[in-house]
Amino acid sequence: MPRDIAHLHHVGHVVSDMTRAVELYRRLGFHVPPPSVPALAPREAAAPEPFGAANTHADLARNFIELVTPVEPGITKGLPPDARIVPLQVPADTLPLVLSRIEATSAQLSGWRDRFEGLHILMFSSPDVDGAADRLTAAGVGHGGVNTVGRPVETPNGMRTELVRYLEIDGAPEGRVGVVAHLDPEFQHTRHLEHPNGAQDLVEAVLCVPEGQLPLVRERYEQYLDRPISTEGPVTLLTRADLSDLLPGEVPPALPAFVACTVAVPDIARVRALLAENGLPVRETARGEPFVPAEAALGAALIFREI
Structure with a gap:
């Protein structure tokens, strides 16, 4: 019977200065694209402002290393000049919920960064994230259930949304630990898998x-x-x-x-x-x-x- 956790999905390196982090990982021999940061208009008719968290990946064949940093609303200090600002289109009735979730994530990242700059995220890859959730529940391991989020992906045919299904395990003092569904092979062609250091x-x-x-x-x-x-x-x-x-x-x-x-x-x-x-x-x-x-x-x- 196949295991419901196969290998590592990604680790998350929480940094203070994304410009330094991207430069470091490129010196380590990884291809690292410019980071993305979400943006929302703080009020009606205002220009979108970056906030929440900026991140980028060193993509590998079946997993990745994530670089991530919290971003204060409207402040781009520490972001490289080529950072990609991604305006979010959020219906007015769901805006408060979306804002609260992104602010909570940013606050969590800030707390980890203040504890120390380094690895704070460990996610395992699963061919059956729902089965993993059921097994963990039966074993008495608390978690938040399986969530689904959309990740905008730039493809040769324009922007598409990659659905990511994951769960987070409760109470791990070392950081964020969880399980994510295997990377979607439909989007694999959008990832840059060739690195100067040969990482696979x-x-x-x-x-x-x-x-x-x-x-x-x-x-x-x-x-x-x-x-x-x-x-x-x-x-x-x-x-x-x-x-x-x-x-x-x-x-x-x-x-x-x-x-x-x-x-x-x-x-x-x-x-x-x-x-x-x-x-x-x-x-x-x-x-x-x-x-x-x-x-x-x-x-x-x-x-x-x-x-």
Whole structure:
């Protein structure tokens, strides 16, 4: 019987300055398009103003790394000049609800950013998000139910709406954790999957937890995944002491915290040469894999694994 959680869908890197973040990820060897930010008119007949959150993706074949930052209403500080402003068309009777939801998301992002700049979002990919919801409910894992949102996508035939179905798990102190339906293959041609570093897949998220909480967190994630945690991913759980063993020199910004993620590449030598050319520091994991430390990567260590 197929599992209802297959692999990672995305991680979310919450940043303070989107211009710096986009520049960093391009130096890391990712193709990163200009970010998008929603805009709404604050009053009738007024020009739309950006607000909520700006985001962009480094897209991979079956998942992505998201860069996201909260945006104060009407303020574009920290956004690159080529950021794409996306005016939202919202009926007047639903405007208050839409505003409250976007403001709540922005406030949550601000809280995470103020806690530390780095990874705060971990979403798993599912071929059956409704089945995953039912299983989690039966296991006593609280969640908000399956939601559906529309994401505007620019295609060769104009703007289209990609429907995204997801659920968020309640009460995860490390950040936003949830399950998302697999990426829609109908829109795959709109994603840029070729990167200078050759990245093909997001294969691991590393979560650092307090020593005494490791068994409970392990049990919690095994409930989420419906299988034992293993060295094959998609989540690696460790304590502060374990972190310094796996990623020498790394210190968690807080506990619990997502401290790193791993991308799969076909040519490690190519990655090493690119990182050196772009002036980024590189260390070695306990497994002999190169990684860019969090202090040089806006709070989230990035590991490269050859496949």
